Every structure is written in structure tokens, then in C-alpha cells.
Amino acid sequence: MSVRVGILGATGAVGQRFIQLLDGHPTFELAALTASEDSAGRPYREAAKWRVDSPIPVDVAEMTVRETTPEAVPDDVDLLFSSLPSSVAVDVEEDFARDGYVISSNSSNDRLAEDVPLTIPEINPDHLDLIEVQRDERGWDGALVKNPNCSTITMIPPLAALDRFGIERVDVSTLQAVSGAGYSGVTSMEIIDNAIPHIGGEEDKMETESRKLLGDFDGAAVTWHDMDVAASCNRIPTLDGHLENAFVDLADDPDVDEVADAMREFPGVDLPSAPNQLIHVFDDPERPQPRMDRMRGQGMQICVGGVQSTDHGVKFNCLAHNTVRGAAGASVLNGELLVENGYL
Ligand SMILES: NC(=O)C1=CN([C@@H]2O[C@H](COP(=O)(O)OP(=O)(O)OC[C@H]3O[C@@H](n4cnc5c(N)ncnc54)[C@H](OP(=O)(O)O)[C@@H]3O)[C@@H](O)[C@H]2O)C=CC1
Numbered sequence: 001m002s003v004r005v006g007i008l009g010a011t012g013a014v015g016q017r018f019i020q021l022l023d024g025h026p027t028f029e030l031a032a033l034t035a036s037e038d039s040a041g042r043p044y045r046e047a048a049k050w051r052v053d054s055p056i057p058v059d060v061a062e063m064t065v066r067e068t069t070p071e072a073v074p075d076d077v078d079l080l081f082s083s084l085p086s087s088v089a090v091d092v093e094e095d096f097a098r099d100g101y102v103i104s105s106n107s108s109n110d111r112l113a114e115d116v117p118l119t120i121p122e123i124n125p126d127h128l129d130l131i132e133v134q135r136d137e138r139g140w141d142g143a144l145v146k147n148p149n150c151s152t153i154t155m156i157p158p159l160a161a162l163d164r165f166g167i168e169r170v171d172v173s174t175l176q177a178v179s180g181a182g183y184s185g186v187t188s189m190e191i192i193d194n195a196i197p198h199i200g201g202e203e204d205k206m207e208t209e210s211r212k213l214l215g216d217f218d219g220a221a222v223t224w225h226d227m228d229v230a231a232s233c234n235r236i237p238t239l240d241g242h243l244e245n246a247f248v249d250l251a252d253d254p255d256v257d258e259v260a261d262a263m264r265e266f267p268g269v270d271l272p273s274a275p276n277q278l279i280h281v282f283d284d285p286e287r288p289q290p291r292m293d294r295m296r297g298q299g300m301q302i303c304v305g306g307v308q309s310t311d312h313g314v315k316f317n318c319l320a321h322n323t324v325r326g327a328a329g330a331s332v333l334n335g336e337l338l339v340e341n342g343y344l
């Protein structure tokens, strides 16, 4: 089966990752690229300042960038990946869904909307069926599906593995790469020889999205997990890969080996972009490290290390590639789940 796909916001940092990940994809055939009015009408190679660590695919380089409107995208495109600024996406994504397109979006708008699935295929694939509720309520033929924030997605797989021991509270502190802010988000003068102990909106996203992701879906609505989550977010001068230190209070008292085994054995999914093993647990206390470990599982694996018991539960470190597993890769995986579950 081949599905014709497009990318909204294709010239940006995440849009370029989409192009890289879709090159040679077994199911998805890239058929449309959109961006702002400044880029529309230009060949992609001219409109995009290409910065990904592999060449622009030859056929993509010559594609003409389109306007980001439903009229500008061919009708035979079934699935759109969205990496628009959220201020733009909030209206535009709804226009496309109303027009019949299915959208797998990485932008932060609407992630907490009651009828919008916020999905990680290995964690809560059942939440995808919120699409039925969404279509009933909004009268759409299309659909809007979201993946979480990059810092949130990094800690969720290990937390999902721990939930069998009864998570009561999570305290997490992040060390986030500069690519998370986009290419012009943090200047070199701000970040070299430095760390910035604030990332606007990020703590709130981690504290809320995590509870929706680990919540229960009863076929009509998601009841959020009742754990307390407190996050502290920091920017550091790594290029890619968010590292996080998590402290988790548990109802039960598992030993370190039980915790590590629960993470190692946490099941993956059989989708083209999914890693064979979702969580890699290091015994070496100096791992994971961003530069060494962010590309494990082609950037889609979650790395964990430093698992230790505490008075109230466990602590560990976790790492994921923020623009692959944390952004474009997460949307592509959701697209694969949409195909698998018959939504396309
Ligand atoms: N960078 C990262 O690691 C992560 C980013 N995200 C989220 O993904 C989204 C994209 O981020 P990123 O790729 O870094 O952003 P960029 O600024 O690099 O790219 C934005 C894209 O949107 C297009 N665009 C901007 N304004 C408009 C408009 N008015 N109409 C149509 N298209 C427009 C741009 O086109 P043009 O080139 O023509 O201006 C470009 O293609 C954001 O919502 C961000 O929060 C999420 C997780 C990680």
C-alpha cells in the first residue's frame, strides 16, 4: 500500500527532518511541500536553508513549494505531516481537517483538547480512536492527531514501564539541546559557555501532556493519570538530544533490577519507523550521553541510565533525539499507526 503524503512547514528545522525520514519510506510517498508565502512558488532547494546531516533527496530539491492552504494541496494527498509554528497551525490544521485531510501534527496547539488524540504508538495507541469522537463533534471527514512535546516524549516510555509499581509523583529536570529552539531560537552569544534555566511554556507542557498520555481512554474521553508532575527545564549547548533527570515516587517498593527489567522488557510496536526495542537501559552510570546515544535506534530509541532506588521510589536519567523521536519521527510513527488502524 502506498499513501501520498505532504508536509506543512516543510522548509523549517522539523520539516527538513520529515523529508529525511520520509526518503525511501516503505509506505509514504512525498507529494506536496508547503511553507509561508515567502517560500511558495520556489523550488524547495532555494526556499529551504538545508541543514540536516544528509543531502536533500534529488527529487525533493526540485519540488515546488506550495502555499499552506487546502486549495494548494492536491486532493489525492491523504495524509499531512505538520511542523508549522503553533500560532499558525491552530487555524490552518483545522482548515485542512475540515477539508478532509488527516493530519499528524507535531505543533503544540490542541494537544490537550479533549477530542484530539495525543499519541505515542508504543504507549497509548488506543487513544487514536478519539478520532471517532472528534469526527462526531466537529463534523470533519479528516482528522487531527498530535504527538507530544519533545521533553515529554523522552520521559514517558520509562514512566509507562514504571506505572505497574504505581506512580504517585514525578520530579524531572531537563538539559535540552539548542535545536529544540529552532535554528534562530537561541543565539551563539547566549548559549556558548552557558546554560539557561528557563524554556518558555516547556514545564507546563511536561506537567500536563504526560498525564494525558498515561491516562485511560474509555471510548469517549481520556481520564488523565492522577500523578503529580513537577518539571524544571534548562537549555544547554548540545546540538541535538534532550537529557533528563527524573525522580519518581512509587506506591510499591521495587528493587533496581525489577525497575530496569520492566523498562528493558517494555513492548515495542511493529511499525516501519519503530525501534526493535523501545527502551535501552545502560548499566554504565555515565550513560546515556547526548552525543553518543541520541542516534540509537535511528534516533527513535529512548535511552535510560543511572537507575537507583530512593526513599520513595526510583531515580533515573533518560535521553531521546529531540527532532527525531521528539518531533518528526514521532509524527511519522503516528502516521504509520493511522494507516495500521485503518484511518487512511
Ligand atoms: N525544533 C524542534 O526540535 C522542535 C520543534 N517543534 C515544533 O515544531 C514546529 C516547527 O518548528 P521548527 O521546524 O523548529 O520551526 P521553523 O521556524 O524552523 O519552521 C517553521 C515552518 O513553518 C513555515 N511557516 C512559518 N510561518 C508560516 C505561515 N504563516 N504560513 C505557512 N507556513 C509558515 C515556515 O516556512 P518559511 O520557511 O517559508 O518561513 C517553515 O517551513 C513548531 O510548532 C515547534 O514548536 C517541536 C518539537 C521539537
Ligand SMILES: N[C@@H](CC(=O)OP(=O)(O)O)C(=O)O
Binding pocket: 106, 107, 108, 148, 149, 150, 151, 176, 177, 179, 180, 181, 199, 202, 205, 322
Ligand atoms: N520547546 C522544545 C521544542 C518545541 O518546540 O516543543 P513543542 O513541540 O512543544 O512546541 C524545546 O525547546 O526543546
